[in-house]
Amino acid sequence: MAPILFHWSAEDKLAFYHRIADAPVDDVYLGEVVCSKRAPFFEKHYDEVADALTKAGKQVVFSTLAEVMLKRERHMIAGFCALEDFPLEINDSAALWHLNDKFYRVGPLMNVYNEDTMAYLAARGAVHFSLPPELPRDSVAILAAKAKELGATTEVQVFGRLSLALSARCYHARAHGRIKDNCQFVCEQDPDGMPLNTLDNQEFLSVNGIQTLSHSYLNLIGELQDLQDMGVTHFRLSPHTVDMVAVAEIFRAVLDGETNAKDGRAQLDALDIPAPFVNGFWHGQAGHRMIGA
């Protein structure tokens, strides 16, 4: 279960993680990845949540900020990199400076596109690679094999909106006539992101503060067998307000061979997510496309 990308209230996050403790997932990522201003709202709950998840048998991983600019953010990164109790997933190269001789995971917002970059980082502590979602199948296959050779594991996002861009500007604040420093946390109004439609009202993007995501939801349930066959070891679900326990159960059942992909897909359709499913990137095509549905 990937970190929650959106600005959910502390209450909602607590409720979410208490449910996820019973979901059939192995790893749970905690931490604010998108906006450092949001981080204080949940900090005091990390101990409790990490404890509950660990007791439920989950591997807790802390995921760090994807964009680091300010002093406060630099301190946050230094602090996380000093963490001893939990593995770390890094999402910005600032963390690399701090991680000498320490094991760490590389997040999907880091640019690991090829086997040379992977080998370089693996030789210096990276043990797990969550790959960028725009990578096509053939490249993922090479990277999965390379990781195996290097003794590392690989992860691919299989569910949820696609992160498409980061900016220094907050587009949530902008839509509300504000600026980032005076945002008043308007992003809290959109727990799955703020819809952005074209002028002819075609659904297009989803705004989450400084992050721009797809309107559509990535769904690689039909590709799970292929992913497993090529040696990908971890399958990433990105949290949304839809019943994520149900989503996890469906993916788990297909991974375990208890449900076939077609039935899994039908069960995901039945969750009535208000956006289409896509898998174009995987097939080397435009990301908004759904191939072979």
Next chain:
Amino acid sequence: MIRPELVCPAGTPSAMRTAVDAGADAVYCGFQNATNARNFPGLNFTVPELERAVANAHVGGTKVLLALNTFPPAGKVDLWKEAADTGARLGVDAFIVADIGVADYIARKHPDIRLHLSVQAAASTPESIRYYCREFNVKRVVLPRILTVPEIKQMADEIPCEIETFIFGNHGLMVEGRCSLTNYITGLSTNMDGVCSPAAQVEYIKDDAGNLSTRLGEYTIDCFSCNESAGYPTICKGRYLTPAHDGPYYAFEEPISLNLSTLLPDLMKAGVTALKIEGRQRSKAYVKSVVSAYRKAVDSIMAGQDPQISDLLALTEGQKETQGAFKSKTWR
């Protein structure tokens, strides 16, 4: 104050000659393939063209910087390595890189050639930049266009390499190297293919009322009424709809150019030692006027005189311009 290097775009051999003649201290360019971030039709250099161009530029002491600043997807890294080997053989003065694997290859194979860290690497903190300097002996960082001048000044005190910043030209809104919007619509990736809003998938559609829609792939990016001039459909400069905003609006930014001419003295005082003009896709006439104007401005500042800002402001006449993130945090 160190005399800054004026780094100018060279999309074609003739644009490079123009930039050199107009007073560029350095020019940057790429090969005709995915190894650089302006992999547009009709742009860039063949190997023989670059060979001649390097020789020509070096006659007057102009440096040639080769952009290898995309991210090779797994299985295709040889293309980037060959490009680096070729560049080294032709005598380029520096490589501009973003990918860790590419940086490592050049640092090992061509340790005598300078490495510059591309804006595409999105290194926005002293820690990140120090990492690249320590690991790959990077000599210069091209800063992402997200920092204010005071932040750049502070950065200069904390890093062991030179700083290059963009001062003029197209102003991308997303952090470079971290945007796959084009790939989402078109199937061509900015990071892997060096493509942004490819012309082959652009359409201009006029309706009965005379309104002109600009489209990229299957998505409308903007719509212009008769009295507006239509812009190129770049996703981050389009108009969109959202319930929180009354009517169509530029959700990311207006079609606007970066022009830091009035901040030039401040940037130089802040420790910026290379000033970069964007525009490898621009005409020779554009390159000539922009490079000449900035050449004069930089020379004036170095001579202790006020630069003739009006010349620089005129360059974007009729077009909106911005100082982007550089002027104030309120841009964010």
